[in-house]
Amino acid sequence: MKTTEIMARLQAKYPTEKEYLQAVQEVLESIEEVYNQHPEFEKAKIVERLVEPDRIFTFRVTWIDDNGEVQTNLGYRVQFNSAIGPYKGGLRFHKAVTPSMLKFLGFEQTFKNALTTLPMGGAKGGSDFDPVGKSNAEIMRFCQAFMLELWRCIGPDQDIPAGDVGVGGREIGFLNGMYQKLAREYHTGVLTGKGATWGGSILRPEATGFGALYFTQHLLEKAGKDIVGKKVALSGFGNVAWGAATKARELGAKVVAISGPDGVCHIPEGITPEMIDYMLDMRASNRNKVEDMAVKFPDKAFFTAGKKAWSIPVDIALPCAFQNELSEDDAKELVANGCWCCCEVSNMGCQPGAIHYFQNNGILFAPGKAVNAGGVATSGLEMTQNAAHISWSAQEVDDKLHWIMQSIHEQCVKYGTRPDGTVDYVKGANIAGFMKVAEAMLEQGVI
Ligand code: 2IT
Numbered sequence: 001m002k003t004t005e006i007m008a009r010l011q012a013k014y015p016t017e018k019e020y021l022q023a024v025q026e027v028l029e030s031i032e033e034v035y036n037q038h039p040e041f042e043k044a045k046i047v048e049r050l051v052e053p054d055r056i057f058t059f060r061v062t063w064i065d066d067n068g069e070v071q072t073n074l075g076y077r078v079q080f081n082s083a084i085g086p087y088k089g090g091l092r093f094h095k096a097v098t099p100s101m102l103k104f105l106g107f108e109q110t111f112k113n114a115l116t117t118l119p120m121g122g123a124k125g126g127s128d129f130d131p132v133g134k135s136n137a138e139i140m141r142f143c144q145a146f147m148l149e150l151w152r153c154i155g156p157d158q159d160i161p162a163g164d165v166g167v168g169g170r171e172i173g174f175l176n177g178m179y180q181k182l183a184r185e186y187h188t189g190v191l192t193g194k195g196a197t198w199g200g201s202i203l204r205p206e207a208t209g210f211g212a213l214y215f216t217q218h219l220l221e222k223a224g225k226d227i228v229g230k231k232v233a234l235s236g237f238g239n240v241a242w243g244a245a246t247k248a249r250e251l252g253a254k255v256v257a258i259s260g261p262d263g264v265c266h267i268p269e270g271i272t273p274e275m276i277d278y279m280l281d282m283r284a285s286n287r288n289k290v291e292d293m294a295v296k297f298p299d300k301a302f303f304t305a306g307k308k309a310w311s312i313p314v315d316i317a318l319p320c321a322f323q324n325e326l327s328e329d330d331a332k333e334l335v336a337n338g339c340w341c342c343c344e345v346s347n348m349g350c351q352p353g354a355i356h357y358f359q360n361n362g363i364l365f366a367p368g369k370a371v372n373a374g375g376v377a378t379s380g381l382e383m384t385q386n387a388a389h390i391s392w393s394a395q396e397v398d399d400k401l402h403w404i405m406q407s408i409h410e411q412c413v414k415y416g417t418r419p420d421g422t423v424d425y426v427k428g429a430n431i432a433g434f435m436k437v438a439e440a441m442l443e444q445g446v447i
Pocket of ligand 1: 347
């Protein structure tokens, strides 16, 4: 297998699908050497099969807005790979959603889910529906219209969606309500991220952010460092950033910056529990403005328009918002200001130039598919509880999440340790995820 040859073919076939090509390139570069030591992979054309989704559903979603006007969006579900378990992955509602974006996310999800130790295949879905500025009633009507099509593609042993950008507990509630009505069966396990009173797992809302910080702790420990007292910048103020801020604070770090599409809030004394709670109100308002934090806490948070979280001097950067949100220039600015660690919490949050800059300058770096896997892992734990018709305590879920994040870290170390003893977490995560999926595909024949 030659990465350059496969990429040339994919580029010719999908010339406009930039995010998808970027995600595939990163994985192929990492696995090329190991792959070529396994002639049985080459014979079964594992890579050629693995880079294409199993299938993509595309559907029209029509709904009526608060002015009585008819609106039409596109909906998708990309079922990427089910070699190790049923399709599993989030739904993203964002105006920029395209098949390329969902293909990249489904591809990443396949390897991420393999790292969790749980039997889950990879999928992703969503819509170009823009939640910004929408009322609660509009969100509900859109979710119902979306599920009217999606429900035929999913099922508790087939494909289990969850939230992602623009889809949180409220949206999962509306989606689940419509699913139950259509299916006429109470399938508790068809969506994850459900409410605690109707089958949701305790700690699922916090899990992505908590897991990211547990992973960061292991990474720091391996490098002989400690998180206590360290300054942290994070981007976004959605569910993931909220969980990350909560756990970072609990572990003794100081979150001094959060950002949004409008700019950055500098919080010199560190984020407080009241401010962390307020992040949830900011997200639920659908205004998508981080400036609201500075308006609410004028003596603690200071807003600068048009700047990113990466302009604030910190020790640790945690991108928690969107793909490609951290550029090579941002990486240079962070490092020039003293940053020495970046753990990607968003999926593919760093541009390739940023990752190379971090790695070439001895900055500790770990990729999203390892760092943020605690979210989908806890979705897996929610599925287990649903299947057994039981509900675990917060302690039980947190213990399992801890163990899973430790195990993901160990897999990265196993496959990513360099001759000098440092760890290439990108390579480690990609090889570990790939080996599991590739072996499962091999054993199940050419299908
Ligand atoms: O990117 C992700 O891993 C998620 N959005 C969570 C997926 C899930 O099924 O919980």
